[in-house]
Amino acid sequence: MHDLMRTTITSMEAAEWCGKEHSKLLRDIRNYISQLGEAKIGFSDFFNESTYVTEQNKTLPCFLVTKKGCEFIAHKMTGQRGTEFTARYINRFHEMENPKKQIPPTEHPGEVANLLKVLSNRMDKQGIAPYKSAEMVKMVCEQYGIQLPADFVKVPKYEQMSIVKFLEGSGKA
Structure with missing residues (x-):
């Protein structure tokens, strides 16, 4: 799970990039998952169900969105928002894939x-x-x-x- 967290973004972040309400993106992702299921294509390479805790200490649903999932979302978008979303997810995943090489702080x-x-x-x-x-x-x-x-x-x-x-x-x- 820890590796998955480092190679995904949250659906909240994706919704912000898309300019959508989080609930609407959750609905879209659930539709994608349903359609993938009908085609007998697994969805875990794209989206993974998860939860997050709000400031009010409520546990709410979200998805961890992989790079493939971001590509999936981006292909459904057009225009300026699609361009911005694509640029943001590409930049984010490049940062995650190519972190600055730094030796961990030494204890000695x-x-x-x-x-x-x-x-x-x-x-x-x-x-x-x-x-x-x-x-x-x-x-x-x-x-x-x-x-x-x-x-x-x-x-x-x-x-x-x-x-x-x-x-x-x-x-x-």
């Missing part, structure tokens, strides 16, 4: 610190500019969920000028 920050020290020493021995080491430290910290100040990496002015001059020389500035 000392290990991260040791890793950073080793990497920084190696970069120093190779003659790499100190701000490049700072960029590497920031990148590793972000992967481990460690927040650093936005101005942690400061590029020297001479480096900034050379980039600007390069861009001016290439006609891209």
Whole structure:
């Protein structure tokens, strides 16, 4: 069930995207399920019955809508609303399918610190500019969920000028 939650949206969200009342989308989904049943086509690849709890602590019906279910709904829609719904579900499922690669926050920050020290020493021995080491430290910290100040990496002015001059020389500035 947990995997299903990560690869579906709720019918409430779909109804909002469709510009429909949730009760009307529930009615439509139930009709789709009935028609699929008559054709002896399973509906669980598209829609899965579920419930949600309101702010008033009432349990109400809803559906978990898969990517295929969103495609099914989108094919029933036309015009501006159909276009908006399709764009929203495509964007949402791409986000779910391609999450940002992030290592879970560590319980052992000392290990991260040791890793950073080793990497920084190696970069120093190779003659790499100190701000490049700072960029590497920031990148590793972000992967481990460690927040650093936005101005942690400061590029020297001479480096900034050379980039600007390069861009001016290439006609891209």
